[in-house]
Amino acid sequence: MSLTQETTVRERLYIGGDWIEPATSRTLTPISPSTEEAVGQVPEATERDVDRAVAAAGAAFDDPQGWSQWDVERRAQVMERFADALDERGSQTAHLVSSQNGMPISMSQAVEGAFPAVALRYYAGLIREKGVEERREGVFGRATRVRHEPVGVVAAIVPWNFPEALAFVKIAPALAAGCTMVIKPSPETVLDAFVMAEAAQEAGIPPGVLNIVPAGREVGAHLVAHPGVDKVGFTGSTEAGRSIGETCGRLLRPVTLELGGKSAAIVLDDADLGAHSAEFVDATLQNNGQTCYVCTRILVPRTRYSEVVDTITDIVRSLRVGDALDPATQIGPLVAERQRARVEQYIAKGIAEGGRVTTGGKRPADADRGFFLEPTVFADVQNHDTIAREEIFGPVLAVIPYDSEQDAIAMANDSDFGLGGSVWSRDTQRAIEVARRVRSGGLGINSYSHDIGSPFGGIKASGLGREQGPEGLAAYQTTKTIYNAP
Ligand code: NAD
Numbered sequence: 001m002s003l004t005q006e007t008t009v010r011e012r013l014y015i016g017g018d019w020i021e022p023a024t025s026r027t028l029t030p031i032s033p034s035t036e037e038a039v040g041q042v043p044e045a046t047e048r049d050v051d052r053a054v055a056a057a058g059a060a061f062d063d064p065q066g067w068s069q070w071d072v073e074r075r076a077q078v079m080e081r082f083a084d085a086l087d088e089r090g091s092q093t094a095h096l097v098s099s100q101n102g103m104p105i106s107m108s109q110a111v112e113g114a115f116p117a118v119a120l121r122y123y124a125g126l127i128r129e130k131g132v133e134e135r136r137e138g139v140f141g142r143a144t145r146v147r148h149e150p151v152g153v154v155a156a157i158v159p160w161n162f163p164e165a166l167a168f169v170k171i172a173p174a175l176a177a178g179c180t181m182v183i184k185p186s187p188e189t190v191l192d193a194f195v196m197a198e199a200a201q202e203a204g205i206p207p208g209v210l211n212i213v214p215a216g217r218e219v220g221a222h223l224v225a226h227p228g229v230d231k232v233g234f235t236g237s238t239e240a241g242r243s244i245g246e247t248c249g250r251l252l253r254p255v256t257l258e259l260g261g262k263s264a265a266i267v268l269d270d271a272d273l274g275a276h277s278a279e280f281v282d283a284t285l286q287n288n289g290q291t292c293y294v295c296t297r298i299l300v301p302r303t304r305y306s307e308v309v310d311t312i313t314d315i316v317r318s319l320r321v322g323d324a325l326d327p328a329t330q331i332g333p334l335v336a337e338r339q340r341a342r343v344e345q346y347i348a349k350g351i352a353e354g355g356r357v358t359t360g361g362k363r364p365a366d367a368d369r370g371f372f373l374e375p376t377v378f379a380d381v382q383n384h385d386t387i388a389r390e391e392i393f394g395p396v397l398a399v400i401p402y403d404s405e406q407d408a409i410a411m412a413n414d415s416d417f418g419l420g421g422s423v424w425s426r427d428t429q430r431a432i433e434v435a436r437r438v439r440s441g442g443l444g445i446n447s448y449s450h451d452i453g454s455p456f457g458g459i460k461a462s463g464l465g466r467e468q469g470p471e472g473l474a475a476y477q478t479t480k481t482i483y484n485a486p
Helices: 047-062 072-088 090-101 105-113 115-130 165-177 191-203 217-224 238-251 273-289 302-317 337-352 405-413 428-436 469-474
Strands: 013-015 018-020 040-043 133-136 144-150 153-157 180-184 210-212 231-235 255-258 263-267 295-301 356-359 376-379 396-402 422-424 477-482
Touching (some): 013 047, 013 191, 040 191, 047 153, 047 180, 047 217, 072 115, 072 191, 090 105, 090 191, 105 115, 115 165, 115 469, 144 165, 153 165, 153 217, 165 180, 165 231, 165 469, 180 217, 191 210, 217 238, 238 255, 263 273, 263 405, 273 295, 273 302, 273 396, 273 422, 295 405, 302 356, 302 396, 337 356, 337 396, 396 405, 405 428, 422 428
Parallel strands (some): 153 180, 153 231, 180 210, 263 295, 263 422, 295 396, 376 396
Antiparallel strands (some): 013 018, 013 210, 133 144, 144 477, 356 376
């Protein structure tokens, strides 16, 4: 791979508030999935760099005049400066993310470029509003003070699909709580993390409060098990989540796990999907299908099956597939060749098990480079087929018929996962009633869009704990009660 003029080269790691020499000369080279060309090169952190980062975070946490001891107003103000510094770099961040992971640039601007600052401002406001200590009248006659103290040094492990947004649903509440952090970006998406570090430094985030170690899973495992870490926040695959959960269980270390999904879109018999086509695409194919909560099982009443399959097929066929950096692109490439190969295997399996491809199913004829795959719709799928059970993490939808509303709810719940979901109907109250009966961490009505003010997360193989909302702040706090403290 040649490094072109467009590439970003970094030579130092951001640890302890400074740009330091990495322990070795190893490097990571992110590849553009649109062009298959290298887009940059950064040092790869090794176990020794992680040790330094954890030591820096520990020293910053233990500093009696440091971040964890600051009053909330002072922390909130620095977080808001951090938000301003990220806003200034929003387009740069969006560009870097799309060039590394293939996310359509229009989405990257709205989410990866803009959301980090929104998250920081929300949690700065929340910690101001809630404070860290409350007085309770004691049941036995003596008052107590309940303190919400920072849990300590946080290891945040982030995947490539939303490298900034998924970092900031950890960073913003952890900083508000008074924690210090070591962040491990995924090797596919490392360039944006350096821009994040520059913004943190400019904003006056004190040395050691935020440290960044770009590396792969072995170094990630070293970080998770590190004796200097007090809490782990992880987003990624269920397989990695199980392994991290086992480590944290053995160490009795608190952990939040945001994992995979196979969410259902329940289309009720009065739904008008055509009227919500943009929301439908967002809920089912967002980020080229590489989003944990996308509703890739579409449950459709048998009485309207062929008509709804046609509507979905038309919507998906109309999507524009192209270079992630083209503002007109709706479906970009998959993140890597291995990911495309994995999705193609699922398509072959879907056909072998009797599924009928109504659109897509192959690589676009006009793309001579890039890891592109046409968005694909399968009809005639049963809920027990492989493509309805396993997370594909690509633009592949399975449309499954059901006989009654009760049947649809049972099918939605018949899954190893429980992360997202959606209900589509002209009657919002009816849709809310159905949503109440689905076992999942969150659902949307005629859409799926989460909100930073409310908790997000999964049940079953989709994870443990919650991010976002006040619940996401509590995940980085521990309580201490002072008894007999009027
Ligand atoms: P992955 O689990 O392979 O990697 C995620 C991150 O964890 C990377 O930074 C990786 O280096 C690191 N990692 C992997 N194994 C590790 C280990 N044993 N110890 C420590 N670190 C480890 O997943 P991926 O391929 O990067 O992302 C795709 C998966 O993530 C999908 O399954 C998707 O559903 C899931 N995901 C879930 C959410 C959510 O919020 N629930 C969000 C995005 C992605």
